[in-house]
Amino acid sequence: MTQLAVTEEDRRVAWLATAAVGLSLVDAAIPSPLPGVKPGLANIVTLVVLARYGWGTAVWVSGLRVLAGSLLLGFFLAPGFFLSLTGTTLSLLTLGLARHLPKRWFGPVSLSILAAFAHIGGQLLLARAWLIPHDGVFLLTPVFAGAALVFGTINGLIAAKLLAETPPSETADV
Template identity: 40%
Template structure:
């Protein structure tokens, strides 16, 4: 976190500052996104992911706001798909829908100041991610059969969301985030 501290505390042009920090978040998000795909084999359910990349989205939302949060989420999925070779595949669209819906959900939850802790925000983000994914899946498959998957993914969102929330609490307790 010392690098992040330095970037945020040092003076200089605010625009460059923002650009550098966002680029860092996108890079971190991409790496987490790719790292996660190694764990997919452990959880035998399609679409079930830890959602570690959501951590980065929350950081972007906290430091810069909804617009930059959406940009980071979009770029993370885009660049991640370049690396995994899944650009424009069904998986790419699922990830994109999930990331965007989850970012909007988390932005709304963060807006209710003091009501939700990072745990609540993360669980909300995980639920949003899964719902977005399922909506896109039903759109791609032209079928409503994916609805059978809703309870499973809703329940899965709780442990994965709580895990990312726990990590976020750890990150945020190391320093103050500028409002």
């Protein structure tokens, strides 16, 4: 019988993903005035992970969060799952590019806002292409974009605060 070796990295990803899933559940419990307008608290974890452990780990943590979060909330492979997956994929790609911005000028707040826009942009495009094939989908774009800006800023601030308060426990490989 072969035994899978569990590395430190695996444990870290598991813990961080758990935290992200927890925040996803909190997110789902917050009543929303409009489907699609959500604080996206789990992205705080993604931002902190990105700054501390690099993009690869952030992708793992986000991917596991989408998977486990959808299983727990019961929308695995339902439309909401694919919306979530598309949004997360696009925001991770955006973060992959945006993290190369000069650190002195652009902090977690910028990354968070850019990621939030990518997230809702991806979801709107998928919704237009697949769920509601009508341009009427885009009517609510200003509302979604406004929400992305507000929540992106708040999440970015929280991530920045967490990063400033807790010193890295391990060496960051960014």
